[in-house]
Amino acid sequence: MIAHPGGSRRVLMKGNEAIAEAAIQAGCDAYFGYPITPQAELLEWMARRMPEEGRAFIQAESELGAINMGLGAAATGARVLVSSSSPGISLMAEGMSYMAGSEVPIVLINVMRGGPGLGSIQPSQSDYFQAVKGHGHGDYRVPVFAPSSIGEAMELIATAFEVAERYRTPVMLLADGILGQAMEPVDLRFRRPERIEAAWALTGADGRPPRVVRSLHLVPEDLEEHNLHLQEKFRAVAEHEVRWAGEQLEDAELVIVAYGTAARVARTAIARARADGLKVGLFRPISLWPFPSALLAALAERVRGMLVVELSAGQMVEDVRLAVEGRVPIAFDGRTGGMVPSPDEVVEALRELDTTGLAARRSRRARRRQPGPVSGPEHTHERTPLAASESGHEALSIFGDDAWMPLWYTSPVPSRRGGKR
């Protein structure tokens, strides 16, 4: 299918295969994996293409084998990709913790399916907590990028390698069964991030002092120092690597917050809701960690309510609530087990929020008007006067004019997005 890599022909490609080819074109030196639906085609593509390119492909004996081969290869400074789907990612959790601890850059892809346990093989977003809050043990964070189209996934693979190497950290690309299995037209435009010198990598100590890559620090003082260093790194990531996209937010009174496939359902729901006169916009986090909290908080000053849509029982919604801190009502709509919410279902949830959101605002205004002992810090959650949003352009300025990105972009993701903390 890839007759002319590097050209710009528009071709119809399956998500798993497009992601795999994008990783190859981004300079992936080695791939390790173990087959699991719905990401199997990614491994199959690698099995064929990596040897063609003279690079390393190993189908490991298990997920544990794959992730630890990844650890070993990445410790030599190679650009390494490991992929799996939900149950397989759980098996890789230990390796992720070791790599975070020993600061080994690697990219891990999770093409999520329904859980818990073996669950189903249908698309899901129920690994948000796992991806964003943890995988393995210890005080660590991992940047997580969530594409919403196949083309975006291809671009984010290059970004993931870049961020992994810039910060010496594992990075996760969080996709789902639909993105893996669907076909969409994609531009065969690839990006290969420049290599930065890995002055820590294990390349053989011939003619130089030996280097050590490890996560074991038995002296508590040493380990604390190491942890403080890691935390400082995570702060830098949180400051510089926030990514998100917005659509129709200029005049929005309600906002849907959704990522990945859920954001696509939301997009269709928004078109239908707008046809019915509801002014709804879309806020789509692309980096799930670091989460675009500051931007959501600012957005909450201008809207009446937010609806979080996920292919889960409600996971990202917790981060939205933390970001918004009660400024506006937050509703949730989700399906589990491999089911995907329908656009009409989301429109229904929007209507419900529209009613309750209005009611909440009325009661808040009523409370403010009441003089009396329960006034408290009234102004904490005072909303910015809506005057600004009457001329859409001014309303935008609260994010900075450059903070806007179309939902479906094809250009490279700018490296610094918003993230004012």
Place this chain on the structure above:
Amino acid sequence: MERSIIFAGFGGQGILFAGHVLAQGAMDEGAEVLWIPSYGPEMRGGTASCTVIIGDEPIGSPIVDHPDAAVVFNPPSLAKFGPIVMPGGVLVVNDSLIEAVSGRDDVDEVRVRCTQLAQEAGDDRLINVVALGALVARAPLVRPESIRAALREIVGRKRPEALEIDLRAFDLGLASASQAPSAPAAQAATWSDVGAAR
């Protein structure tokens, strides 16, 4: 404007292929498309299906509650997807394997003797390509020439020796549905109304 089409039948009837060719043809005309297969245990014997969504803007939801058209190859698929086609939409039925009718008077139900026409073309397995011809004859989703070009690209790449038979099967399906008597007289809506109903 988005149009959605569901292809459904037994695994092995070429369901995913038919959708792929339609998606390729639409993309070559400059449209945005999304092709989503059903994947899972149902592909081993039960009902397999795929959804193709064609639009002039990037496609949103991959979930289609009411397709504008459905192409059904076996009885369970008619039972499952017949009732949810949009009023005014097109329902292509593989008459070689399905005796039942949808019972709907608000869709354009096109009955195609797929196996017979595929045999006539030279390969009785090509019921999917015959049905695809019937679909584009009744639902103006993609120009027939774009489907032929897509067949040349997809089949020509993998099995060039089969291309001529595929093209013949497509043309036979196209011609059969162009000639077929139009579906029930009292059709409540027409293809051009589909979508306006959203």
